[in-house]
Amino acid sequence: xxxxxxxxxxxxxxxxxxxxxxxxxxxxxxxxxxxxxxxxxxxxxxxxxxxxxxxxxxxxxxxxxxxxxxxxxxxxxxxxxxxxxxxxxxxxxxxxxxxxxxxxxxxxxxxxxxxxxxxxxxxxxxxxxxxxxxxxxxxxxxxxxxxxxxxxxxxxxxxxxxxxxxxxxxxxxxxxxxxxxxxxxxxx
Amino acid sequence: xxxxxxxxxxxxxxxxxxxxxxxxxxxxxxxxxxxxxxxxxxxxxxxxxxxxxxxxxxxxxxxxxxxxxxxxxxxxxxxxxxxxxxxxxxxxxxxxxxxxxxxxxxxxxxxxxxxxxxxxxxxxxxxx
Numbered sequence: 001x002x003x004x005x006x007x008x009x010x011x012x013x014x015x016x017x018x019x020x021x022x023x024x025x026x027x028x029x030x031x032x033x034x035x036x037x038x039x040x041x042x043x044x045x046x047x048x049x050x051x052x053x054x055x056x057x058x059x060x061x062x063x064x065x066x067x068x069x070x071x072x073x074x075x076x077x078x079x080x081x082x083x084x085x086x087x088x089x090x091x092x093x094x095x096x097x098x099x100x101x102x103x104x105x106x107x108x109x110x111x112x113x114x115x116x117x118x119x120x121x122x123x124x125x126x127x128x129x130x131x132x133x134x135x136x137x138x139x140x141x142x143x144x145x146x147x148x149x150x151x152x153x154x155x156x157x158x159x160x161x162x163x164x165x166x167x168x169x170x171x172x173x174x175x176x177x178x179x180x181x182x183x184x185x186x187x188x
Numbered sequence: 189x190x191x192x193x194x195x196x197x198x199x200x201x202x203x204x205x206x207x208x209x210x211x212x213x214x215x216x217x218x219x220x221x222x223x224x225x226x227x228x229x230x231x232x233x234x235x236x237x238x239x240x241x242x243x244x245x246x247x248x249x250x251x252x253x254x255x256x257x258x259x260x261x262x263x264x265x266x267x268x269x270x271x272x273x274x275x276x277x278x279x280x281x282x283x284x285x286x287x288x289x290x291x292x293x294x295x296x297x298x299x300x301x302x303x304x305x306x307x308x309x310x311x312x313x314x315x316x
Contacts, residue, residue, distance in 0.1 A: 019226050026222045034214040044225070051229055108209050125210055144211040175206055
């Protein structure tokens with residue numbers, strides 16, 4: 001049974017059908033939440049909120065876009081809200097972070113990317129990612145981690161294709177400029 | 189290692205290194221984790237689906253909550269009205285119910301009797 005039929009059943013009050021929709025999209029939603037929010041527990045709470053919002057809004061789902069596109073939009077909006085709330089609270093600047101953790105970041109970038117090392121340095125990765133503006137971080141995550149096309153990102157972020165391309169270009173540029181003196185010394 | 193790393197490496201090695209570290213794919217949830225997530229979600233929505241919301245109690249209980257004191261008040265008021273003093277003393281029902289003051293009047297009335305010869309003589313002696 002495809003998403004359309006399952007959604008139709010869920011709209012008629014079939015709990016099992018909605019549970020099936022969660023099973024199909026859980027990995028994607030959790031992936032987005034974990035990539036953007038960093039913390040696993042927070043990511044799970046956010047994912048619960050996203051499915052709850054989808055469940056409560058199911059009556060308003062028109063079916064003009066696919067269920068996954070509609071769910072992606074809900075997920076992106078929720079994660080962006082949380083990122084913006086965090087950005088208002090954060091005080092640590094790029095410069096302060098690079099001064100304190102420059103050596104560790106250099107080691108991270110110099111070493112081949114292996115799973116164990118990434119787990120050990122997850123807090124550092126989260127701190128670096130938190131320096132990026134929320135919209136840049138979201139665009140990068142959707143493209144690089146979640147593997148969406150430009151058109152899919154535009155739909156999920158409710159913006160034009162050109163805006164997506166500009167955001168991605170600018171986000172990569174900011175990231176590279178900030179870390180240039182750490183990556184520049186590496187022979188890659 | 190992420191298969192996308194190789195294509196990024198060819199296009200822009202510097203960016204490939206950054207993306208591999210800071211934009212790595214998180215671990216995919218296992219089937220058990222997904223089922224636990226679904227179960228938690230279902231527990232969360234179940235109260236919303238209850239046919240009778242908790243805020244609205246079933247009507248017999250709601251009725252008894254206000255009917256019991258109302259009935260008690262009505263009974264107390266009825267008794268107070270029935271036992272209220274100052275009604276007509278001649279009313280037999282009232283006399284039976286009130287007993288006290290009105291009852292003593294009845295008793296006094298029942299004690300009046302016809303004057304005897306001795307009473308008449310005593311009255312005459314007083315006049316002399």
